[in-house]
Amino acid sequence: MLKLNNKNKLFYSILSLLLLGLLASTLVAYSEVRHNLHKSLQEEQLLKANLASVQLSRWFNDNLDIIANFAKTMSDSDQPLRQNSNFEFYLNQTFKAKNFYYLYYGLESDGYSWFVNWDIPPGYDPRTRPWYQASKAAGKPVMTDPYLGFDANNQRYIAITAPIFRNEQFTGVVSGDLALDFVTQTVLDIKLGMGGYAFLAEQNGNILIHPNQELHNTGIKQLPGLNNRSLSSILSSSDKTLLNTQDFLYCSFPIANSDWYLVFTIPKRILNSVIVSNTLSLLAYFLAIFSFIALLFYTLNRKVLTPLMEFLEQDAITGLPNKKHFKQLVADQYLNPGQDGMLQIISIDDFNQLTATYPSQVINELQKQICSRIQSSFNDRSILGVFSESRFIGYSPNTEQLEERDRILQLQQLNDNLNRVYRIADHQLNCSIRIGASFFPQHGDGIESLIDKAFSVMALAKKQRKTDISIYSPDIDSQLSNDLLIASAIRNALRNKEFHMVYQPQYDFSNHKFNAVEALIRWNSKELQRTVSPYEFIPVAEASSLIIKLGYAVIEMVGQQISEWNKQEIKFDRVSINISPKQLQQDDFQLQLETILKKYGVSPDQVELEITETTLMEHPENSIHKLELLQQAGFTIAIDDFGTGYSSMQYLADIPLSKLKIDRAFITELETNKKNQLIVKMITDMALAMNFTVLAEGAETLDQVKRLNTMGCHMIQGYYYAKPMPSTDLLSFIRESHNSAAIGEFINGTIE
Known part of the structure; x- marks a missing residue:
């Protein structure tokens, strides 16, 4: 009999536990996979059946509309x-x-x-x-x-x-x-797969059309598993009805304007055989993957795992502890023992602009030099880590029992050191550094709390354009509380789909029509129990990544609305969508935009993207490149609120621009303010020379409209014509405007 030493006993014990875990996981997976496959296959067949019934109903309804319209014409x-x-x-x-x-x-x-x-x-x-x-x-x-x-x-x-x-x-x-x-051939041509077929029956149970001609004009009760009760359940509803019998799955869909039902029959025998086959295939893959993982786990040893753990805990460029490892080090060495100190978030404010300007090798060297300067300012007991590619995080224990003003002086010296010129290869780089700090234990008893406080004070200082060095104080909480409440409500509103769109028409002087609309977001907050103005919640969203999610939610809603208009043959030249600077700078923005529009069958040439001058000036070269790609894809580009920023004329000439929107600030007092009149005229003349379309925002009086027309503006958007309105009201407004000779070609090409 083979004798096992302790090492082998341990090995086989672990192997046995793995095998038992594999067996238990396999049994659980088999049950779950079989259930999910049954559900998904059934839903797949029902989806095919639904599509077929919709097509047949649409075909009947189209023919019914032809007859009904002609009867109405003769009646009228x-x-x-x-x-x-x-x-x-x-x-x-x-x-x-x-x-x-x-x-x-x-x-x-x-x-x-x-x-x-x-x-x-x-x-x-x-x-x-x-x-x-x-x-x-x-x-x-x-x-x-x-x-x-x-x-x-x-x-x-x-x-x-x-x-x-x-x-x-x-x-x-x-x-x-x-x-x-x-009609019979149309019904019989419906293919569901898995042995499924369709037949047409009347509400009283009489079969009109069936693949088995012997069942024509017979009762549906002759089919397997159907009786008077089941007949009533599937041929009496005004919506889809599902019936499970022992051998068949029946699903009925009413045909509009008739007492007919399209009934689909799916044999469970074939459905179950497909489920078993697919389930076994999935389990085979699962077992193979699980076995491979178990074998790989066994073959690893400390010589592999230890370097791997060290690699996972360090930043690849600087060699500093990463965020997770830094938190653990600080908690273990200082916070848990109760050693007071100062936590610092050190942020490179213009990092995105630097990465867009210089190659990755220069950026990597810059990060190393910043790391070196911070370490030279820290004492031996301080811990420095990497929070993100544009931020460092440090903790300095107050072992010398320094006063608060002395620690502030240390921060000032650190900031001065970091703001000196960086020389890398042939480049001289200047960085904008911002530091936020919080003290332990005064401002928090845990690492997460200290980080939150440092970030909040730094974000507030940046928002208010204050000093580059900021230290948390309890007063800041009250300043941030409203913004935090709104930010929290925005997150919940996105999940609950509380946002909705309104549309403001744009009037074109050249053809006296409303050829385009601008999509504007609105929010009735359940959490805040009030309507929140865009001027209140958009800056809060802009200060975080929420603006990106909010932007895609807007694109989703507008894409869906344009799709509905397309189906109704309601055509606008352009529907304008406002794009935030953060959203435009996302690497996958164009891909996400095109994916959403493609989902709804919306062409890029139906969409106009509005950016602000701020968007352009934050990352000019990168923004222009992105806008050029968007224009090549078919989108048109407009600058919103023009005249309130600081656009460079050189950049303005380089942008693939189609439209300038003059900010409402210059229109409000246009009748009496000579400077505003001069500014509007200068913008209009410049735009005409550059072959841009000019749209004036905020026109509220007839005199303003007449002046803007005289000055050469092509289009008007403002309360004089219409306030922003829901899509349903927009169509009524369009039709009413047409009746007053102010609307053009929108529905079916031309309304006459």
């Missing part, structure tokens, strides 16, 4: 109904679309009828036909039950009919026939 017309060449021409043109087998109308007074493609036999009276009687009885557009045609081929038809009313009196019927064979 003052022309005679008998032998009317206009009506006959319209029916002939409609018939050429080959939607209908027959197309005709009949009159109530004397039985007069006219068919596009059928010679009416003597004695034919449409009033005796089932399609005529069904439409007359319903008093609205309907689809009739299948009936036997009057022609010689004994063809069965489904009639789509609509009544004609004149002076509220029933006058006749317009009807189009669909061959039942064609």
Whole structure:
């Protein structure tokens, strides 16, 4: 018998535990994977069924709309109904679309009828036909039950009919026939996969169309697993209904404007076989991966793990402890023993601009030199770490029991040292350094609290453009409390989708139409229990990464709205979206933007991106490059609030710009303020010379509009024409404006 030493016993014990864990995990995974696969496959089939039912319902509804619209035209017309060449021409043109087998109308007074493609036999009276009687009885557009045609081929038809009313009196019927064979083939062509098929049934349970022709005109109760109770459950709802039987999965969808239901049947036997096959495949992959991990874990030893842990705990460029390791070191060495000290966040404010200007080798060397200068200012017991690529974090224990003013002096000396010129290769770099500090234990009893306090005071100082060195004090909490409440509410609002969009139309002098709109965000906060102005919550979002999430939420909502307008054939030349500086500087901004718009089927040429002068001046070269790529992708670019910033004329000439939006500050007193008039005229003349479109914001009076038109502005946006409004109100405004000769081509090309 083989004897095992203690080392082997330990090895096999660990191996046995791993195998037991593998077995237990496999059993749990099998149960979970099988359940999820069953659910996902079932949902996949139901999604296919839903799409098929929507397509069939849309096809019926499109044909119903054709008949209903023609019936309405005849009802509203003052022309005679008998032998009317206009009506006959319209029916002939409609018939050429080959939607209908027959197309005709009949009159109530004397039985007069006219068919596009059928010679009416003597004695034919449409009033005796089932399609005529069904439409007359319903008093609205309907689809009739299948009936036997009057022609010689004994063809069965489904009639789509609509009544004609004149002076509220029933006058006749317009009807189009669909061959039942064609509808049957359409239903039978629906492919679900996994042995699934579709059939058409009436609400009373009579089967109209079924892949098994022997079941035509029989009761649905003859199908497996169906009885009177199940029949009532799947053929009585106005929405999708799902029914599970022992052998089949049934799902019914109502067909609009009829008492028909499209019923889908999926055999569970085939569904279960696919589930078993996929489940076993997934488990095989799972077992292989788990076994590989177990083997890899066994083969590792301390010679591999120790260097790896050291690597994971250090910054690759400077060799300093990373953020996580720094926190642990400070907590273990100073905070837990109760050694008071000062925590410092040292931030390179212009780091993004530096990285956009210099190659990575120069930036890496810069980080090393900054690290060296900080270490030269720290004593031997201080700990320095890397918080992020643009920030260092340090903790200096107060072993010498220095007064607060002495520690502030140390911070000032450190800041002076860090703000000296950095010489790297052939470059001379100047950095903008900002320091935020908090004291232990006065400002917090844990590392996270100290970091939060240092960051909050530094962020507030930056926002208020105060000193580069800031030390936390309790008074700062009250200053930050409102911003923190709003920031917290923004996060919850994003999760709860509390934000919504309004749209302000833009008037074009050249064609006297509202050709474009600007999308503006609004917020009714449940948490704050009030409506929060954009002037209040956008600066808070701008001060953090929330503006990026908020920006993508805006793009998502606007993309969805444009998609809905496209489906309704409502066309604007451009829909403007405001883009924040932080969002534009994201490496994947264009990819994210295009992905969202593509999801909703929106073309880039329908979207105008508005940036501010601040956006341009923070990172000019990088911003221009990004804007050029966006323009090449089809987007148009506009500068918002022009005239309030400090744009360089050189950069303005380099931007792939299409539009300048003059800030409302110059428009408010345009009638009386000569300087504003001069500024607006200068901006307009410059823009015209550079071939830019000029839009003036904030016009509220007729006199302002007239002056702006005279000065050469192309477009106006302001309360004189319209306030920002929800999309539903926008369409009403557009139509009303058209009626007053101020609207152009938006719906179906041209409204006449």
